[in-house]
Amino acid sequence: xxxxxxxxxxxxxxxxxxxxxxxxxxxxxxxxxxxxxxxxxxxxxxxxxxxxxxxxxxxxxxxxxxxxxxxxxxxxxxxxxxxxxxxxxxxxxxxxxxxxxxxxxxxxxxxxxxxxxxxxxxxxxxxxxxxxxxxxxxxxxxxxxxxxxxxxxxxxxxxxxxxxxxxxxxxxxxxxxxxxxxxxxxxxxxxxxxxxxxxxxxxxxxxxxxxxxxxxxxxxxxxxxxxxxxxxxxxxxxxxxxxxxxxxxxxxxxxxxxxxxxxxxxxxxxxxxxxxxxxxxxxxxxxxxxxxxxxxxxxxxxxxxxxxxxxxxxxxxxxxxxxxxxxxxxxxxxxxxxxxxxxxxxxxxxxxxxxxxxxxxxxxxxxxxxxxxxxxxxxxxxxxxxxxxxxxxxxxxxxxxxxxxxxxxxxxxxxxxxxxxxxxxxxxxxxxxxxxxxxxxxxxxxxxxxxxxxxxxxxxxxxxxxxxxxxxxxxxxxxxxxxxxxxxxxxxxxxxxxxxxxxxxxxxxxxxxxxxxxxxxxxxxxxxxxxxxxxxxxxxxxxxxxxxxxxxxxxxxxxxxxxxxxx
Amino acid sequence: xxxxxxxxxxxxxxxxxxxxxxxxxxxxxxxxxxxxxxxxxxxxxxxxxxxxxxxxxxxxxxxxxxxxxxxxxxxxxxxxxxxxxxxxxxxxxxxxxxxxxxxxxxxxxxxxxxxxxxxxxxxxxxxxxxxxxxxxxxxxxxxxxxxxxxxxxxxxxxxxxxxxxxxxxxxxxxxxxxxxxxxxxxxxxxxxxxxxxxxxx
Numbered sequence: 111x112x113x114x115x116x117x118x119x120x121x122x123x124x125x126x127x128x129x130x131x132x133x134x135x136x137x138x139x140x141x142x143x144x145x146x147x148x149x150x151x152x153x154x155x156x157x158x159x160x161x162x163x164x165x166x167x168x169x170x171x172x173x174x175x176x177x178x179x180x181x182x183x184x185x186x187x188x189x190x191x192x193x194x195x196x197x198x199x200x201x202x203x204x205x206x207x208x209x210x211x212x213x214x215x216x217x218x219x220x221x222x223x224x225x226x227x228x229x230x231x232x233x234x235x236x237x238x239x240x241x242x243x244x245x246x247x248x249x250x251x252x253x254x255x256x257x258x259x260x261x262x263x264x265x266x267x268x269x270x271x272x273x274x275x276x277x278x279x280x281x282x283x284x285x286x287x288x289x290x291x292x293x294x295x296x297x298x299x300x301x302x303x304x305x306x307x308x309x310x311x312x313x314x315x316x317x318x319x320x321x322x323x324x325x326x327x328x329x330x331x332x333x334x335x336x337x338x339x340x341x342x343x344x345x346x347x348x349x350x351x352x353x354x355x356x357x358x359x360x361x362x363x364x365x366x367x368x369x370x371x372x373x374x375x376x377x378x379x380x381x382x383x384x385x386x387x388x389x390x391x392x393x394x395x396x397x398x399x400x401x402x403x404x405x406x407x408x409x410x411x412x413x414x415x416x417x418x419x420x421x422x423x424x425x426x427x428x429x430x431x432x433x434x435x436x437x438x439x440x441x442x443x444x445x446x447x448x449x450x451x452x453x454x455x456x457x458x459x460x461x462x463x464x465x466x467x468x469x470x471x472x473x474x475x476x477x478x479x480x481x482x483x484x485x486x487x488x489x490x491x492x493x494x495x496x497x498x499x500x501x502x503x504x505x506x507x508x509x510x511x512x513x514x515x516x517x518x519x520x521x522x523x524x525x526x527x528x529x530x531x532x533x534x535x536x537x538x539x540x541x542x543x544x545x546x547x548x549x550x551x552x553x554x555x556x557x558x559x560x561x562x563x564x565x566x567x568x569x570x571x572x573x574x575x576x577x578x579x580x581x582x583x584x585x586x587x588x589x590x591x592x593x594x595x596x597x598x599x600x601x602x603x604x605x606x607x608x609x610x611x612x613x614x615x616x617x618x619x620x621x622x623x624x625x626x627x628x629x630x631x632x633x634x635x636x637x638x639x640x641x642x643x644x645x646x647x648x649x650x651x652x653x654x655x656x657x658x659x660x661x662x663x664x665x666x667x668x669x670x671x672x673x674x675x676x677x
Numbered sequence: 678x679x680x681x682x683x684x685x686x687x688x689x690x691x692x693x694x695x696x697x698x699x700x701x702x703x704x705x706x707x708x709x710x711x712x713x714x715x716x717x718x719x720x721x722x723x724x725x726x727x728x729x730x731x732x733x734x735x736x737x738x739x740x741x742x743x744x745x746x747x748x749x750x751x752x753x754x755x756x757x758x759x760x761x762x763x764x765x766x767x768x769x770x771x772x773x774x775x776x777x778x779x780x781x782x783x784x785x786x787x788x789x790x791x792x793x794x795x796x797x798x799x800x801x802x803x804x805x806x807x808x809x810x811x812x813x814x815x816x817x818x819x820x821x822x823x824x825x826x827x828x829x830x831x832x833x834x835x836x837x838x839x840x841x842x843x844x845x846x847x848x849x850x851x852x853x854x855x856x857x858x859x860x861x862x863x864x865x866x867x868x869x870x871x872x873x874x875x876x877x878x
Contacts, residue, residue, distance in 0.1 A: 311716050437818075
């Protein structure tokens with residue numbers, strides 16, 4: 111570890127926190143339907159869209175209608191992606207002549223993108239056409255991100271409203287998020303990325319003759335517009351197979367830094383939106399502090415482990431850390447930082463190969479996802495995930511003193527706690543359940559690329575990433591098989607929607623409750639004690655659930671590595 | 678609930694048209710006008726022919742060129758399309774080795790490459806980036822140490838002085854942005870192009 115490395119990490123954290131407040135202010139205005147500086151341009155478009163699609167923007171929805179609207183919207187999204195993938199050979203914008211994508215891979219990819227996972231069983235430049243990149247993937251990058259934000263805002267409204275039957279209008283929330291938040295940022299962001307060297311063209315792959323006379327086919331495409339929303343929307347599905355490690359997806363140190371920022375900014379700003387909507391910004395800062403503690407701890411461990419290297423490297427006298435599967439322009443620190451960010455949020459873009467990380471360096475990304483990606487988290491998904499843990503923490507605190515717990519003026523009762531537990535139990539069910547199948551079913555075992563405990567970690571990581579809707583991978587695992595295409599799709603689907611439905615039930619039940627003013631007996635939820643309590647609850651729940659699996663994978667691998675064992 | 682069906686279809690199609698077609702196509706037009714070179718892939722031409730992209734690494738095996746990092750990219754086997762064969766710096770199929778820290782295959786590969794490099798230049802420590810594969814398999818850069826390490830070999834193959842080469846490496850070294858972000862690095866293709874120009878004089 112170096113001083114200059116830590117300075118990069120600190121600078122990153124400072125900018126994320128500094129952006130949270132102004133962005134939170136802007137986003138709150140958007141979600142409340144107030145005027146913004148973009149309204150003169152966008153308001154007519156917005157009104158036209160509502161008129162054309164038959165949306166009455168003043169009509170609010172019950173939580174159940176809100177949820178059903180969201181599900182209907184995703185059925186359509188699924189059909190579009192599946193359709194363009196199956197038909198890409200006969201559709202335009204296919205200069206590389208890609209043939210139709212297989213049924214199981216199309217199914218997996220469609221589920222992957224509607225759930226904001228963006229797991230890459232597809233190969234990017236070697237599998238899909240420009241049309242699929244744009245109409246299939248770029249479009250769903252926007253809409254799955256907008257959906258996540260809409261759901262988080264609906265849950266926040268549950269806390270901020272009193273005695274109401276409705277939580278907002280899904281169509282309005284999705285449209286406003288897309289038009290006022292995601293699109294304007296992406297337009298500027300795309301141009302910045304192109305200035306750094308990311309291609310944005312519909313032209314053919316380039317044929318070059320290298321200095322030594324060999325032929326090199328260089329894949330290009332409309333990359334920058336996809337990368338911008340893939341990061342901002344914490345989607346993470348790469349234009350290219352190597353994702354953000356590919357020089358055309360992430361050409362410079364600056365593009366890398368801005369990409370890391372863009373993964374976190376909206377998620378961090380949502381904590382401020384929460385504070386503003388419940389009428390006390392300190393409530394938002396307290397939640398951001400919980401996220402910050404867990405984040406810094408994760409960065410420190412991964413950075414230390416990667417800078418330290420492996421015993422194989424040490425035995426050969428190679429200094430400079432674990433550079434296997436990393437790019438020179440990012441080096442150890444920016445690769446480690448990126449890995450923690452992308453898994454703390456549910457982004458899943460990678461600028462280094464997690465499969466080649468050290469055992470402990472690769473364990474932190476795994477833990478980040480298993481804790482539910484609540485450290486900033488996916489846009490929206492992180493916020494509602496974190497609020498579920500807050501409900502449990504408040505419940506535990508209430509049990510200690512024997513009082514009905516309250517949070518931001520709402521009584522937390524049996525229904526909320528049951529729903530929160532239901533949502534959180536989805537993680538171990540899918541992750542541990544499918545991993546157990548994956549390590550004994552012969553067709554699945556054949557997919558492992560590494561032997562020994564690392565092979566187990568590959569399988570565990572795959573189902574963790576899918577269930578958490580992350581999308582990063584220990585990519586040695588051959589995921590494009592019938593078994594993994596189907597099982598991973600089921601993990602992504604359940605991990606997304608079976609978390610959302612209980613969260614929305616909580617939103618509906620909270621919105622209907624009366625708001626109680628704080629009294630002397632109210633547990634303050636803005637101080638260090640609250641932050642410590644939530645961090646504790648997150649670590650205890652995550653630790654108890656996943657420690658045995660981690661012990662079989664990365665922990666035993668670390669011990670084997672130190673003993674000089676290879677597999 | 679039934680009245681949600683129309684927005685579910687129409688709004689989805691409208692937003693798909695905006696985000697999936699209008700946005701990427703407009704960005705392609707605008708980016709192509711403002712940054713034409715970058716938008717096409719930062720291509721480098723020499724004598725009117727495209728020799729590569731400034732951002733994409735390419736394979737160098739000849740002693741008279743500086744070598745880039747190891748690349749684990751693959752290509753379909755010409756004899757059996759269900760299998761893949763090694764094809765370093767295949768810029769149409771990026772990817773890493775994905776070998777883990779306790780992989781025997783990785784340990785063996787590292788040992789072999791370290792021995793080879795020690796034989797080539799016994800006077801310097803072997804830089805780690807010269808014996809590890811990059812994440813994309815297309816890394817255009819090596820560390821300044823990795824470039825300096827290769828100076829004796831290239832100097833011998835080209836019969837130029839080592840000092841002249843060290844200067845060339847130094848002038849092709851990019852530092853950290855603002856002294857803070859990223860890592861110092863040398864673009865191998867740019868260095869080799871400069872090398873060819875220097876030798877032609």
